[in-house]
Amino acid sequence: MANTIPSAKKVRHEMEMFGDVRVDNYYWLRDDSRSDPEVLSYLHQENAYTDCVMSGTKQLEDRIYTEIRGRIKEDDISAPSRRGPYYYYRRNLEGKEYVQHCRCSVPTSTAPTSVYDTMPTGPDAPPEHIILDENVKALEHTYYSIGSFKVSPNNKLVAYAEDTKGDEIYTVYVIDAESGILVGKPLVGAITSYLEWAGDEALVYVTMDEILRPDKVWLHKLGTNQSDDSCLYHEKDETFSLDLQASESKKYLFVASESKITRFVFYLDTSKPENGLLVLTPRMTGIDTSASHRGNHFFIQRRSDECFNSELLACPVENISATTVILPHRPSVKLQDIQLFTGHLAVHERENGLPRITVYRLPAVGEPLERLQGGRAVDFVDPVYSADPLESEFESSVLRFSYSSMRTPLSVYDYDMDTGVSVLKKIETVSYMRDYLLVMVNRVGFIMRLMSFLIIDLPLLNFVFVYEHTFYIKHGLTIC
DSSP: OTTSOOOOOOOOOEEEETTEEEEOTTGGGOOTTSOOHHHHHHHHHHHHHHHHHTGGGHHHHHHHHHHHHHTSOOSEEOOOEEETTEEEEEEEOTTOSSEEEEEEEOTTTTSOOOTTOOOOOSTTSOOOEEEEEHHHHHTTOSSOEEEEEEEOTTSSEEEEEEESSSSSOEEEEEEETTTOOBOSOOEEEEEEEEEEESSSSEEEEEEEOTTOOEEEEEEEETTSOGGGOEEEEEOOOTTOEEEEEEOTTSSEEEEEEEOSSOEEEEEEETTOGGGOOEEEEOOOTTOEEEEEEETTEEEEEEEOSTTTTOEEEEEETTOTTOOEEEEOOBTTEEEEEEEEOSSEEEEEEEETTEEEEEEEEOOOTTSOOOOOOOOEEOOOSSSSEEEEEOOOOTTSSEEEEEEEETTEEEEEEEEETTTOOEEEEEEOOOTTHHHHHTOOEEOOOEEEEEEEEEEEEOSSOEEEEEEEEEEEESSOOEEO
C-alpha cells in the first residue's frame, strides 16, 4: 500500500579489494541498465509512498511551480553565434521542455565579424533552418538530454551525444546539417559527452571503464565501422581521468589526463589524425597544465606549488621544449582561463575576489612571442559582478562573454578588442526586472567570523548543519 513505508530486502554481497572484504546488503539495487523488474518495482513503491506522504503539499507545489515558470520567458532564443557563413542559436518554444538547434545564413558572409552584427529577422531575413528539434526526439523517451552538439568545420555535418536514460552514458549520432539524415551508424558503448571533430571526416571521443571513469580516447573515421576505431590513448592509472578539448583554431585537439593536483596534455593535429597523439606536457606530480594553439605556437597554462596562481607559457609547435614565459606568476592574481584569436589573447583572471578580463594584442604569426605588455582591461559597470568566457569566433577581433551582477540579469556581450567597445547582445528577461534597478551595491572590507546554523525539520528529516567560517574579506559587498 502507498501509505506503508517500503523496506528494501537485504541480500548479502561481498566485495574484496586490497585484502579487505566489504559487505553491501543493498548491492542488488544497482541496475546500470535500468531494466531489472525487481529494482524498478521497489523504486515505484518508494515513489508511491513519497506521493502519499507529500499529498498535502500538492497545491503548494503547483503554485510554486507556476510562479517559477511564470518568471521564465519561454518563447526565446539564445544570443546568435556567428560561425563562418551561419548564425547558430538555440530556440525555446512556449510550453515545450526542450530546445531547437537552429541556424540561418549570414547575408554578407564575406564581411568580417563585428560587435554590431545582428542576425536579420522579419519577412526579408534568410530562412531559419532547424538542425535538430529535441522536443521531437524526446517524444520517444521518458528522459532525454544532449550532452554535446558539435558542428563540423565545414558546417555540413553535426555530431551530437544523446543520453536517454539519465546515466550520462551517451550514444553519438552524425547527421547532415541540412537534411537531418543520419550519416553512418551511431557510436555506442560507455561513451562520455567529450566529443570533437578532427577535420571534416573524423571524430574523436572518450569512453569510460566499468566504474565510469573516462579512460580511453578514440579516433573514428566517418564511413567506417566503430569496431575499426583506433584507441589513441588508454589511461590505466585509476586515479586519473581523461578530458578532451579543441583549440580555438580547430587545428589541434588536446587530450588531458588529470588527477587532483596533476594534469598533463597530449595534442593531435586534426589535419593528420592518423599520426596519433603526441606529448605536449609530461606527467609530473603536482604540475597542472592546459593548452591551446594559435599560428605556430602552443600556449600553456601551468600551475605548481610555486606558481599556485598559474603562469602562461608559449612554445613553437616545432620545438615544444623551447618555452617562453609570456605572463609570469603573480601572487595576488589568479590566471583562470585564456581565449586565443588570430590577433589577440584574452586572459581571464581573478583579483581581490573579482573576475577580470585583460586583452593583449599578439604579434603577427611567425614573429617571436615575448612577455605580454600593455594589456587593456574590459570595463564593467558594477563594483561586484560575475563575468565568464563564452565561445567566440577565432578569426575575429570580437570577444564574447557573459555578465551578471546583483542588479543586472544574466547578459551576453560582444567586446571589440581593437576599440574597447562592448555591445549588449542579449539580456535575460525576468518578470521582476524593476527590482534590479532598486539594488545598490558597494564593496567594503572587513574581518568576519561566522557561525551559521541551518535547521531542516520535516516529518521524515531532522538535520542540523553547522558551518563555521573565519576569513578576511578585503572587498566584500553591501546591498541596500
